[in-house]
Amino acid sequence: MATSEVTTAGSGGRARKKAGTLYRGDIGMWSWVAHRITGVATFLFLFVHVLDTALVRVSPNTYDSVIDTYKTPLVNLMELGLVAAVLYHALNGIRVMLVDFWSKGAKYQRPMLWAIIVIWVVVLIPSAYFMLRHNVEKIFGA
Amino acid sequence: MTTTPSELAAPRTQRRPAARRSNFELYSWLFMRLSGLVLIILVLGHLLIMNILDGGVHRINFAFVAGRWSSPFWQFWDLAMLWLAELHGTNGLRTVINDYARKETTRFWLKMLLYASAVLIIALGSFVIFTFDPNISN
Numbered sequence: 001m002a003t004s005e006v007t008t009a010g011s012g013g014r015a016r017k018k019a020g021t022l023y024r025g026d027i028g029m030w031s032w033v034a035h036r037i038t039g040v041a042t043f044l045f046l047f048v049h050v051l052d053t054a055l056v057r058v059s060p061n062t063y064d065s066v067i068d069t070y071k072t073p074l075v076n077l078m079e080l081g082l083v084a085a086v087l088y089h090a091l092n093g094i095r096v097m098l099v100d101f102w103s104k105g106a107k108y109q110r111p112m113l114w115a116i117i118v119i120w121v122v123v124l125i126p127s128a129y130f131m132l133r134h135n136v137e138k139i140f141g142a
Numbered sequence: 143m144t145t146t147p148s149e150l151a152a153p154r155t156q157r158r159p160a161a162r163r164s165n166f167e168l169y170s171w172l173f174m175r176l177s178g179l180v181l182i183i184l185v186l187g188h189l190l191i192m193n194i195l196d197g198g199v200h201r202i203n204f205a206f207v208a209g210r211w212s213s214p215f216w217q218f219w220d221l222a223m224l225w226l227a228e229l230h231g232t233n234g235l236r237t238v239i240n241d242y243a244r245k246e247t248t249r250f251w252l253k254m255l256l257y258a259s260a261v262l263i264i265a266l267g268s269f270v271i272f273t274f275d276p277n278i279s280n
Binding site: 036039040042043046047050051053054056057059060061063064067070071076079082083086087090093094096097100101127130131134 | 175178179181182185186189193194195197198199200202203204205207208224227228231232234235238259263266267269270273274275278279280
């Protein structure tokens with residue numbers, strides 16, 4: 001993992017002080033952990049999602065009744081979690097590619113992480129508004 | 143660290159015989175980056191259309207799917223997304239299993255389960271896209 005090695009080297013003495021933690025990496029290590037968790041979560045959702053979409057080959061009613069569960073408040077909230085996970089994975093994926101292929105990528109890996117976190121928050125706020133609006137209005141009354 | 147190439151001694155380890163060399167991990171590394179780049183467009187576009195624009199998930203039903211898959215453009219979009227996402231995710235989970243499974247048999251069977259699920263999802267998803275019938279009865 002080029003990313004974590006670079007992070008450990010770049011943080012110098014600071015990484016050595018945290019010798020008691022499970023991993024000795026710095027924030028770049030957490031970006032790698034988050035990349036794994038969001039990747040595995042998205043993969044598990046994809047498995048379920050292909051199965052539910054396959055119901056269009058059974059009957060329109062079967063498909064519609066299963067898709068209706070996606071519109072309930074709790075599952076709707078989980079969809080926001082999915083969008084948040086996929087968006088992080090995409091943005092951090094761009095960062096990983098820049099670290100690998102851009103000559104200054106390793107040098108700027110840390111500011112690039114803060115940049116993608118800012119983009120992540122800025123994109124998620126309007127997304128959350130549009131995704132949850134319907135259910136929030138239904139629960140609390142418009 | 144400051145050694146220049148001219149000062150390096152010749153490697154003492156023998157080169158591996160050509161027949162045993164495999165570039166599989168290199169290609170898998172490259173595939174993750176190339177498929178990832180394409181998936182950024184395909185998946186973020188899919189999430190934007192399905193979850194955010196024009197009422198999001200609340201407007202999705204059989205008729206909505208039928209409308210989209212009447213266009214070869216969206217059929218191809220979804221087919222490409224299915225194959226790339228499933229292969230990208232399978233390769234990612236293969237790496238995760240290799241990292242954390244300690245026993246050789248656990249590692250083997252987890253990967254077999256993973257590959258079986260990937261074949262099922264790609265086959266089922268492709269079958270559904272190619273044989274979708276908008277006039278199917280209820």
